Amino acid sequence: MDFRNSESVVGPRSEDALPASVTSAVKVVVVGGFGVGKTTMVGAVSEIRPLTTEETMTQASAGVDDIAGVERKAETTVAMDFGRITLNDELVLYLFGTPGQQRFWFLWNGLFEGALGAVVLIDTRRLEDSFDVMGRLEERGMPFVVAINAFPDAPSHPVSELRAALDIPDAVPVIDCDARNRGSSRDALLTLMRYLHTLTTTNPEPW
DSSP states (O other): OOOTTOTTOOOOOGGGSOOTTOOEEEEEEEEESTTSSHHHHHHHHOSSOOBOOEEEOOGGGTTTSOOTTOTTOOEEESSOEEEEEEOSSSEEEEEEEOOOSGGGGGGHHHHHTTOOEEEEEEOGGGTTHHHHHHHHHHHHTOOEEEEEEOOTTOOOOOHHHHHHHHTOOTTSOEEEEOTTOHHHHHHHHHHHHHHHHHHHHHSOOOO
């Protein structure tokens, strides 16, 4: 069959095309517990139509996924989220959001491959969900920053108390974030990039 004149062949949307001036690309991941706002952040900050793999939660997940504190959540990520944001004329970030349920954590290894760092989203209503997440990052030696997502009914704690409760090293940035807001989410990513730059300048790679 000759597809040369087929009208069914569709290329990328013009608004999704990568700017010609871009010379560098960095992969980062957005991680966190179940229902903490990872899909929301990727969707809010992405300059292209984000790829999501959300599926409707069914009765089959009852007793398997811990929905305490997020009982109204109707959909969940089962593979990954993907988005893109251009930080300047030359640098673009590729964002990969991870699934939050532990039964999907086997997918994390592939999503982490080639990533330079991570944003860890935290819900102060469910701090205990963050321990295993940060533990996995530390095991892989992956740098990360912590972003406290602004849920309306979430308790507010001083950063010093959060550091102590979550055993976050002093050097790791901890910031407030509203994952629904593009500017706030972009600031979280910029904080990660500045932190990564600090690590490379204080601990340069050996030649």
